[in-house]
Amino acid sequence: MGGLQKKKFERGSATNYITRNRARKKLQLSLPDFRRLCILKGIYPHEPKHKKKVNKGSTAPRTFYLLKDIRFLLHEPIVGKFREYKIFVRKLKKAYGKTEWSAVERLRENKPTYKLDHIIKERYPTFIDALRDIDDALCMCFLFSTFARTGKCHVQTIQLCKRLTVEWMNYVITSRSLRKVFLSIKGIYYQAEVMGQLITWVVPYQFSHDHPVDVDYRVMATFTELYTTLLGFVNFRLYNSLNLVYPPKLDSNAESEPKEESEDDYAMNSESYLEKLSALSASLARVVSSAEEEEAQLDHFPTEGEDMEKMEAREKELKQQEAQKKLFEGLKFYLNREVPRESLAFIIRCFGGQVSWDKSVCIGSTYEMTDETITHHIIDRPSVDKQYINRYYIQPQWVYDCVNAKVLLPVEDYFLGVTLPPHLSPFVEEKEGDYVPPEKLKIMALQRGEKTGNEQEEEEEEEEEEEEEEEQEEEEEDDNGDEEDDEEEVAEEKNLKKMEEQRSQGKSLQVKVTPGKLKVENKARLEQEEKAEEKRLAIMMMKKKEKYLYDKIMFGKKRKVREANKLAAKRKAHDDAEKAKKKKARK
């Protein structure tokens, strides 16, 4: 036998992966530096297909990186910057030790810094890539912008995050790209459609944070570093796409009003500037002061058949979207001081409404509470002393529900002190067989333009019930056929037994001829049964593997149905209890 003996683990997947420690050694970096590098460059561990092979026969739990990834890191210029920083820290320590304050100062002035521009460009070669990945960046920046200056991170970071998020919100307002909002117990979710990408972010409620001890803020800070750079570039590009000035400037024409009152006594110009921006009440300056935006008109192409239908559907959708964008146009809102100002101002402005608040709440209010033209007064307290007669006093949920429903909902359900209807998540898209809460059905009916009276509600409920019953029937159907047969047999057997007993007791049989009954066969039913049986027999002949898969899928489906049924049952029980209560109250 010729040739060299093949050695194990020298080819194949074993050579494609590298453990974390070995990677670290190869890069000559400390663990924190390696971590930072991985975060910045977006390198993550991979799970090999055959772990044992890659682990050289061992089954010890290890994290593996792709060797290619690590090689790719080798050429990263930022690694050099890390080393520089290390040296800087050493020098600084030495200078401190020698109490050479001038040296300390000099060193501090020349603290090595690095830029992440090239990394952003590398990770997101196109703008759309960047937009696709901006969810996390937004969430993080919104979180950091709410931090107090408590030393959990640098003040500059907080300020930068604040600035960037304000810029983002201003962009969303100007482009009117907000689509959905959701008040959850975690925070407020927003979903915007920017350049065809759905971007979702969550903003915590405005409270000071209770900083947990088991969170490593260094990791978060590294991520934020990356995200702020990304968000800055994205903002720049987005502002450019709308011909807006970046960094944003308030429109000098529209702004005149708030400017007059405040300036001299408030704060330094540079400070109040950001605050005015973050008030979200004024529009932004454009590079080219364009007139009104031209309506986006879908071009018509000669198409046929299905394409035509699709086109029509698209057109319809577009129209709907346009309508949604102008949802609050012409409405004038006034925010009471206890409602979340930033969120509501953002949403109302996103849909073309005018909004103002008390002067003492925040800078940038545009009109007073006494303004007669105010149409909606948003208020979140059980009662109010002085009510103006020509405006609605409504609870804040109305605004959110309207945005999600894409229509102005009737205000009666949201009046002061009224028990609010449930707030539903706009992100849930019910498929067939899923449970749909009745409130959602109501909203859907409203969207279709139907009017809901009490009768209709009841009808709907009935319908639902029927549906449920049907479902249950379907479930049972499989067994039904056999059961019936069994029942008949049982009856027959009973008869026979009786006869036998009589015979054994020696009595003469009571022979009696009764007219037979015509048994009507339900043809459709029979056919169904036959089909069901065929299916059952075919399932018996499945291969083991496929049977396993099939069983799993069916189990999942059944579980879904079960959950939906459970929710429906819970709802029904609740409604019944409510009804009983009402009846009692009436009596």
Added chain:
Amino acid sequence: VISLHDIRNTVGNIPVEWYKDFPHIGYNLDGKKIYKPIRNKDELDDFLDKMENPEYWRTVHDKQTGSDIVLSDDQVELVNRLQRGQFGDVNFNEYEPMVEFFSSDVMIHPITNRPADKRSFIPSLTEKEKVSKLVHAIKMGWLKPRRVEDDGRGRYYDLWASEDSSILARHRMHLPAPKIPLPGHHESYNPPPEYLFTDEERALWEQQDPGDRKLPFVPRKYSSLRQVPAFSHFIHERFERCLDLYLCPRQRKMRVNVNPEDLIPQLPKPKDLQPFPTTQSLVYRGHSGLVRSISVSPSGQWLASGSDDGSVRFWEVCSSRCMKMVQVGGAVKSVAWNPNPSVCLLAVALDSVVLILSPSLADKQVILSSERLLSAQQEGEEPAEGNGSVVWSEAEGEELNQGVRLKIQHPKAVHQVVWHAKGDYLASVMPDNTSHLQVYIHQLSRRRSQNPFSRNKGLVQCVSFHPIRPYFFVATQRSIRIYNLVKQEMTKKLQANSKWISSMAVHPGGDHVICGSYDCKLSWFDLDLSTKPYKMLRHHKKAVRGVAYHRLYPLFASASDDGSVIVCHGTVYNDLLQNPLIVPVKVLRGHVMTHDLGVLDVTFHPTQPWVFSSGADATIRLFT
């Protein structure tokens, strides 16, 4: 200066405690001892003094001399001034006008008369040194000019100005991180009531491990927005997302997105495979114990059944009428009708006896010929009974009247009897793990018995003759052995891949075998193909008790403890290359479960597509 020294006591400024143990506390100027007062004042004295002495408040104890001194008015005044933070001297003026010596006004006279230093005329050496150091550092590039701090306004530019689609920075192994799932109705601050937890659900949620929970939070309902508190886990969740992004190994998972309907195999419709039994048409009642075994006469007119109540019954198939009943006095384990149509004999196994019954349920000629078969041997020589353990004997008296003709006494309990297709040979099985005497083959015409095996190969479950060729099938616990009776050797051993074989049936063609097992499986062997099962059918939920082939139609049936008989269509092609097609066509139910036993035996009608089954509920059922 003198006043600083206290001269009343010359010991100096020393701690007074040093004189604690002495009667004196020092020495006066004359060198005489200063004695301590004889009696120390105690608290009572002090109190009395305080009450009675008007000078008490201005009396001070002098530790140095051990005497009390009464302060004068001046002294008291001084103490008060000091306590107020004023100067001790009453005449001291703290607010005298300041004279500015060093002012901007140039005077004609210098303040000091000192001549200027030399170093004020010559350049500083240390300064020079420092400057040269800096110059050197700048020259060498160690010292850089102060960086201009950019305020962040010009930090951002159009990064994607020259979008180059050719840049593929990431290799194709890149897996983008999945987005965070969007919130459902559960997460709303004011969810519909059905999404809130009931008490049980809440308790369950609290019991569960955080990893097992379906929802990471408890749904809450707040009546208005102002009551919603901060979410305590917000930072946590964000941090966990960060960890996921850079620490979590990513793996591409292929998710099968199949329509479950596509997984179901396309089989020929049972309708097209008719005839096969579909409905229960007759029930044969009469037995009082569970019916272990049934057998149909070769003509298809009669059905024999053996039951645990110690009787063998003969039924007319068409009318379900019990024509005859023979009490054999013991639980009947197995009955088998002689397959030869020209004789009418039934073999019955009970305890350790095999009975040959002549039920005389046929026309005279047949009865005669069967009588002849039984008596043929009688006329000849008496059986030699080579191996003594099996005894043949004629029935007498009452038994003879009932139709019992022969008794074959075995050494052990017999479990099964089978006929050869010709109807002369008969095999009986006595399962016994310890001996090789488990199977006997009896020849009826010569009344001879022989044990074909000399070695124990395991517990024999059942045996069967090949329908055409001289082969003999023996099913042990886990395998089926096929013996060539002529050559007296084993030709094949089939591995059943099951734990415990219960029953076996041979295809009328002889090339296929099915066997049922107690672990709910039914295996189909193609003898030409392999010694492994061609197909394993797991149709039954419980142990399979009996299997049977139809003689004419391509049907086979299996009976199980779950009370069902499953009829399958099994076409066997003459073309060797084509595998048998097996399609289940009907699940027949009817038997009632008793004592956890369902259907015990199943057999087909020899000519019609009918199937008989006997069950633990003491009935026999006919499905047509």
